[in-house]
Amino acid sequence: MTGPSRTGYDVATGTFDEARAMVGHRTDPRTGSVVVNEAMVQQFAALAHDASAGYWDPEFAAEWWGGTVAPPAMLMTWLMPLEWTPRGGLPTPLLTARVPLPGDTFINASNDTEYFEPVRVGDRLSVEEELIDVSEQKRTALGVGHFVTTKSTYRRQDETVVAEMTNVLFRFSTGDGG
Numbered sequence: 001m002t003g004p005s006r007t008g009y010d011v012a013t014g015t016f017d018e019a020r021a022m023v024g025h026r027t028d029p030r031t032g033s034v035v036v037n038e039a040m041v042q043q044f045a046a047l048a049h050d051a052s053a054g055y056w057d058p059e060f061a062a063e064w065w066g067g068t069v070a071p072p073a074m075l076m077t078w079l080m081p082l083e084w085t086p087r088g089g090l091p092t093p094l095l096t097a098r099v100p101l102p103g104d105t106f107i108n109a110s111n112d113t114e115y116f117e118p119v120r121v122g123d124r125l126s127v128e129e130e131l132i133d134v135s136e137q138k139r140t141a142l143g144v145g146h147f148v149t150t151k152s153t154y155r156r157q158d159e160t161v162v163a164e165m166t167n168v169l170f171r172f173s174t175g176d177g178g
Helices: 016-021 038-048 058-065 072-079
Strands: 002-004 010-012 105-115 126-134 144-155 161-172
Touching: 016 126, 016 144, 038 072, 072 105, 072 161
Parallel strands: none
Antiparallel strands: 002 010, 105 161, 126 144, 144 161
16 A cells, blocks of 8 residues: 655555565666766765865866766765656655555665765666565664665666665654654
């Protein structure tokens, strides 16, 4: 079952057993709608006051990295679905929102990313997500819920894996006296 959450996305709801049955499920690759581009790289670097020559000096970046690179912290940026398009509709939510569990609130618990190759201006990335684990019900200071672990594999257009991200979030119900 799904229903709109406070985010406006349809978030799957269900039981722990339904969620555990999804462990091992992989999504089809999703390709970003935005090509890695110099303007966004420099906007991000400017906001972070990051003077790395890999972001600002094309000659240096070409010599050291094979082209202008994107800051590692921008990895997810290139795959974020646009919240609105003239075609209408909502973007497909991340896998974690499609895991059928009780709970109406998500909070990120941890994130670990391993980078294998630089992401360069001109790359178009894709991501494939896999559900790794759903914990038994846990009680935390935030409430009662489940930890959901996913692994995202990021590839560029030539299928080279550029990064893998393991993410754990806590899905819980608000107002449950936790």
